[in-house]
Every structure is written in structure tokens, then in C-alpha cells.
Amino acid sequence: MPQLRVASYNVHSLRDDRRALTEVVRALDPDVLVVQEAPRGLRWRTRCAGLARDFGLVYAAGGLPSLGNLILVSYRVRVRDTWALRYPLTPGRHMRGAAFARCVVGRTPFVVVGTHLATDSAERPGQARTLAKALADVDVPLVLGADLNEEPNGACRGLLVENLADVAGEDGTPTYPVHAPGRRIDALLVDPAIEVRGYRVADTPAAHRASDHFPIVAELGLPD
Template identity: 55%
Template sequence: MTADRGVPLRVVSYNIHTQRDDAAALAAVVRAAEPDVVIVQEGPRRFRWRQKSATLAESFGMVVAAGGLPALGNLLLTSLRVRVTATRCQRFPLTPGRHLRGAAYAECRVGGARFLLAGSHLSTDPAERPGQAAAFKRELSAATLPVVAGADLNEGPDGPAWRGVAEGLTDTAVAMDRADRHTYSCADPRRRIDALFVDPRITVVDYDVVDTPQTRRASDHFPILVDLLLPAT
């Protein structure tokens, strides 16, 4: 790809269901996609989470960039093609008695392009999702680099949390006219609750929800696979 057209980046965003399903199928799904980055929801976040994260990354043929316990299970993985220059984690304000949620961020460089990779997983509780979405959105809006953000939003595009995160960004499914592709659940696909949003300066080349016999064994969510062209700096 020539520099004036952009720098290619292949992204997988994937809720892996805390690895409770077929681990071999999960690894095979990601390896077959050959991504440059993987945005993981429901990754390791408890006892020996560092070792478990490294083992998961190795099974994918990737390395850990950011996340894990400090990001409450959100994990960012990269191929060796991608250089990570800075990372940080976020925990959303705790609502008593509710589930802890957070996000992970990594400033990255690939070829002649720089970008912010981000991942989050919002609550199943509709009362607290908008506040978490707002906290996530503040970080994305403050970014000086083009944003590539994957999330399990636990609601569809008509929900307030989804709309809040999506504002000013490109919904990659909509860009490819594939917003009818459901991401959840693998057993009974009826909802699109997982998304990849990107900065408008980024070109969306292709979008897919990978529905195969392997993905149906690997998790309760289907993975999103997106090809992008990043603006060269």
C-alpha cells in the first residue's frame, strides 16, 4: 500500500467470554484472521492475570500491549508489526453493588502511521451504561491521535450509551453497509452489541462478523474483523 493511500491495519475486536468455551477454537479463529491488533473484552483479570494474558496472547501469535486487571479484563494485543509507545488503563466510577468496568488504551505506531488503540466493555445494567460510556468517550475525545476503539456496549445502536460513544466517530459496520450483521449471541444471533469505531480520518476497507463453526465454539460473541487504512503521519 502506498503512503499516500494510507497504512493498512487489520483489527479484531472480540469478547472471549472469559475463555470459558473452546480455547483451541478461539486461538484458531484469531490466528486465521491474521490481525495486526486484537481488542479483547472479558480477558484475564483475576489470579495470575499477567501470566494468563501472556499465554492468551501467545496462543494468538500476539504480544500483550495493555490491559488486564488494571482495565478490568479489557486487553489490547498487537503483532510484532505494531510498535506500542505508551499505555494506560481506566476504571469507571463504581456504582455500589454493580459490576466493575473499565477500558484500556495504547498509543501505537505502524509503518508511517500513529493511532490510539482503545477497548472497553460496558455494563449489562442500562442505568449505569451511559455514565460508563461518557467516561470512555471523554478519553477518546481527548486523544490527539486517530482513534481505533472496540467495545462490547451491551446495547444496540439505538441505545444512549452506544450513541454517546459513536458520536463523531465512524461505525465501521455502517460504513460497509453491514449493520444488519448480529454479533451476539452465537447460539441465537439477534443483536449487534459489539462495535468498532474509528476516527473519520481513517478509511474503512472491509468489515465482517466472523460466523463459522469455529467461532460458534470459541465464545458466546462473534468476533468483528475490520480492515482499515490509517492516515500516514
């Protein structure tokens, strides 16, 4: 059963301390990093590549095509295919989407997905339904890293965990905001066939300077 370390991190559009952000991610040493609020505008390719280089990772998928969701991987992970999903645009609201990467570690295939749902409670359910439909088409073990913008008892998270497991389990450690943590709105959700061997919220001094969210990281065992 291959082991995989996966992290998910909302990097606050790189508005904070970039050196601290790099320190945080390098300390996590993930095989897969799912990023929300990554570069999606001018020179997004160059900026995403620079972010990957800073982190000691390589670009897999995302950026502008997935509207700021980004998937980075270590050299241990091979990327076979990538695609993007865009949610229906609500007039006057921020356009959002999801990044997908079909990967292999060893001989084991899996799909990584990254998304960032709306802050608006009226808009989120439609996005969650669109995402759930797309996830249902994935035919290998799946890992979803997301800023869901709602608590664990939220309806959208409930929709997604009908077929996926929340790696946090009973751990209610808040992930946002770093200056006064009170909400667990960031999540890693996985196929039930994936074994969860560990989970934590990376609350470190550097993380308080790096973003308005704490990163979350899980140790996963992929099915053979």
C-alpha cells in the same frame, strides 16, 4: 495510507473451547486484537501472556488494570505508551474500565482503546460519558473496540459515534449470542479520518465453539 487489520472479540472469560478460540483468532490474523473478558484476576499477567502466545500476538495493554479489557498486537505494530481508565463503581455492580495503547505502524501513530460497558441500562450512560471524555483527549487517529451491550440505536453508542464512525456501516449482522444471533452489541468505532476498507462478522464453525460472541474484524486505512 498504511493498512491495519483490527478485530474485537468478547472471549467469554475463556469459559469455552480454547482450541477453537485460538483457531478463530489465528484465522483472522489481526494486526490489533481488542479483547473483552480477558484474564483480570489471579495470575492475570501469565494468563494474558499465554493468550497472546496462543494467538501468535504480543501483549500491549490491559488485563487487571483495565478490568478485563486487553489489547494484543502483531510484531508489525509498535507500542509507545499504555494506560487504563476505570469507570465509577456503582455499589453492588461489576467494576469496569478501558484499556488504551498508543501505537505506531510504519510512521503512522494511532491509539487503540478497548472497553466493555455494563449490562445495566441505568449504569451504561455514565460509563459512556466517562469514556467519551477520555477519548476526546486523544490527539491522533483512534480505534475503539467494544462490547457496548446495546444495539446500534442505543443512547450510549449514539454518544460515542458523535465523534467516531461505526465501521459496520449499514451491515446489521448480529454478533451475539452465537447459538441464536440476534443482537449487534459488539462494535469497532474509528476516527472519521480512518478509511474503512472492509468489515465482517466472523461466523465460522470454530467461532460457535469459542465464545458466546462472534468476533468482528475490519480492514482500515490509516491517514498518512
